[in-house]
Amino acid sequence: xxxxxxxxxxxxxxxxxxxxxxxxxxxxxxxxxxxxxxxxxxxxxxxxxxxxxxxxxxxxxxxxxxxxxxxxxxxxxxxxxxxxxxxxxxxxxxxxxxxxxxxxxxxxxxxxxxxxxxxxxxxxxxxxxxxxxxxxxxxxxxxxxxxxxxxxxxxxxxxxxxxxxxxxxxxxxxxxxxxxxxxxxxxxxxxxxxxxxxxxxxxxxxxxxxxxxxxxxxxxxxxxxxxxxxxxxxxxxxxxxxxxxxxxxxxxxxxxxxxxxxxxxxxxxx
Ligand SMILES: NC(=O)c1ccc[n+]([C@@H]2O[C@H](COP(=O)([O-])OP(=O)(O)OC[C@H]3O[C@@H](n4cnc5c(N)ncnc54)[C@H](O)[C@@H]3O)[C@@H](O)[C@H]2O)c1
Numbered sequence: 659x660x661x662x663x664x665x666x667x668x669x670x671x672x673x674x675x676x677x678x679x680x681x682x683x684x685x686x687x688x689x690x691x692x693x694x695x696x697x698x699x700x701x702x703x704x705x706x707x708x709x710x711x712x713x714x715x716x717x718x719x720x721x722x723x724x725x726x727x728x729x730x731x732x733x734x735x736x737x738x739x740x741x742x743x744x745x746x747x748x749x750x751x752x753x754x755x756x757x758x759x760x761x762x763x764x765x766x767x768x769x770x771x772x773x774x775x776x777x778x779x780x781x782x783x784x785x786x787x788x789x790x791x792x793x794x795x796x797x798x799x800x801x802x803x804x805x806x807x808x809x810x811x812x813x814x815x816x817x818x819x820x821x822x823x824x825x826x827x828x829x830x831x832x833x834x835x836x837x838x839x840x841x842x843x844x845x846x847x848x849x850x851x852x853x854x855x856x857x858x859x860x861x862x863x864x865x866x867x868x869x870x871x872x873x874x875x876x877x878x879x880x881x882x883x884x885x886x887x888x889x890x891x892x893x894x895x896x897x898x899x900x901x902x903x904x905x906x907x908x909x910x911x912x913x914x915x916x917x918x919x920x921x922x923x924x925x926x927x928x
Contacts, residue, residue, distance in 0.1 A: 666692075666693055666694030667693055667694060667912070667915075667916035667917070668690060668693040668694040668695035668758075668759075668912060668915055668916060669694035669695075670694070671694070671695040671696070671758040671759060671915065672695065672696050672698070672749070672753045672756050672757050672758050672759070673690045673695040673696070673697045673698065673757075673758060673759035673760070673761070673915075674697075674698045674700070674745070674749060674757065674759070674760050674761070674801075674805070675687040675690065675697060675698070675699055675700070675761045675763060676700045676734075676736055676760075676761065676762055676763050676764040676797070676801060677700065677701060677736065677763045677764025677765060677793075678697075678699035678700060678701060678715075678718060678763065679699070679701035679702075679703050679713045679714055679715055679717075679718055680710065680712070680713035680869065680870045680871070681867070681869035681870060681871060681872075681904055682763055682820060682864060682867055682869065682904050682907050682908075683699075683701075683761070683763040683764065683820075684699075684713075684718050684904060685867075685903065685904025685905035685906070685907060685908045686761050686763060686820075686904075686905075686907055686908035686911055687699045687718060687722065687729065687908070688718075688721065688722060688725070688727070688905055688908060689905050689908025689909050689911070689912045690759065690761075690908060690911065690912055690915070691722045691725070691727025691728060691729055692725060692727060692912070693912040693915075693916065695728075695758070695759065695912075695915075696728040696729075696730065696753075697722065697727065697728065697729050697730070698729075698730045698731075698732055698745075698749055699715060699718055699719065699722075699729055699730070699731050699732070700715075700731075700732050700733075700734040700736065700745060700764065701714075701715050701718075701731075701733070701734070701764075702733065702734070702735050703715060704716060704731070704733045710870060712870075713870060715731035715732075715733060716731065718731070719731040730752075732745055732748065736764045736766075736793045736797040736801075737766070737792050737793050737797065739800065742797060742800050742801060742804070743804070746801070746804035746805070746807075746808070749808075750808060755808055755811070755812070756808070756812065757805055757808040757809060757815065758809075758814065758815055758816065758915070759815070759816050759817075759818075759911070759915050760801060760802065760805040760815075760816075760817045760818070761817075761818045761820065761911060762797075762798035762801055762802065762817070762818065762819045762820065762841075763820040764793050764794070764797060765793060765794045765820070766789055766790075766792070766793040766794065767786075767789050767790035767791075767793075767794055767833070767834060767837075768871050768875075769871075770786050770789040770790065770831075771790075771830055771831050771834060771889075772875050772889075774786060774831065775830075775889050779831075779832040779833070782831075782833075786831075786833050787833050789833075790831070790833040790834050790837045791833060791836070791837040791840070794837050794841070795837045795840050795841060795844075798819055798841060798844065799844060802817055802844070802848060802859070805817055806848070806852060806857065809852075809855070809857045810852070810855045810857060813855055813856045813857075814856055814857065815852075815856075815857040815858070816857070816858050816859075816860070816911075816914065816915050817845075817848070817852075817857065817858070817859040817860070818845075818859075818860050818861070818862055818911055818914075819841040819842070819844060819845050819859075819860070819861045819862070820841075820862055820864065820907070821838045821841040821842050821845075821861040821862060821863055822834075822838045822863050822864070823863050823865075824838045825838030825839040825840075825841060825842045825861075825863070826839070828887075830889055841861055842861040844859075844861075845859045845860055845861035846859075846861070860914070862907060862910065862911070864902060864906070864907045865900075865901070865902050866897040866898050866900075866901045866902065867901060867902045867903070867904055867906070867907070868898060868901040868902070868903065868904070869904050872898065872901075875894070876894055876895075876898060
């Protein structure tokens with residue numbers, strides 16, 4: 659092992675992080691690139707937007723390059739099957755079939771959760787199901803199919819679904835929780851079929867994470883109203899008092915990708 663690859667454990671690895679223009683996806687992309695991986699980032703917004711500074715593919719890509727990382731931005735709307743296919747076709751061609759890490763992070767439900775705060779499921783528009791679970795679940799499955807088609811023949815790879823504690827028990831919104839539990843189940847069931855091909859599939863639950871969006875959300879109205887417990891002002895304050903940084907999840911995934919033996923050692927002695 660060279661001195662350079664020891665310092666950067668993911669040197670030579672190829673990663674895709676979906677929905678990496680802001681929030682947790684951006685944090686994961688920054689950390690995987692810092693660890694040496696070539697990181698493909700996806701999102702819908704290519705050019706900088708004044709209402710969300712720093713949250714475009716061009717800006718995230720520039721930030722990674724300025725920190726000596728390698729980033730390839732690809733505009734992709736993960737609600738469109740043809741965009742998802744084009745993304746994987748391009749990575750396959752450019753990287754000669756090599757893909758080591760897929761992080762299924764893109765999520766389009768954050769605003770719908772806050773817009774419907776306090777309303778029980780029967781008072782919410784039925785379209786909320788797709789807002790939570792089209793990009794945040796169905797798309798994860800499609801990405802995982804294409805990623806596995808590249809990983810299985812090479813007998814290596816790591817796929818991660820970004821999920822939530824909300825998959826375990828009620829949290830905020832019914833469609834949210836059902837989608838998150840399905841993300842966890844997808845990881846567990848796919849992992850059974852991938853195991854003999856030496857490809858791992860995990861579901862990770864970040865804690866409360868302070869992102870561009872959750873910072874805005876904390877300033878909004880969180881009054882307790884309606885039949886749903888929703889998210890109260892007190893709950894938001896309590897949850898976010900010790901919030902994680904968006905890059906914390908990225909550090910965990912970089913460590914996992916670098917080697918399970920190292921993780922076991924650190925857990926045993928922490
Ligand atoms: N923020 C938290 O406190 C927290 C806690 C636990 C779990 N999570 C989970 O982490 C994941 C990411 O959350 P976040 O807080 O970073 O959300 P976010 O809304 O800030 O970011 C989501 C990303 O997905 C992208 N995206 C949305 N729709 C897309 C589409 N159609 N095509 C391409 N990209 C699209 C957005 O542009 C953005 O880059 C979610 O699954 C969320 O449930 C978040």
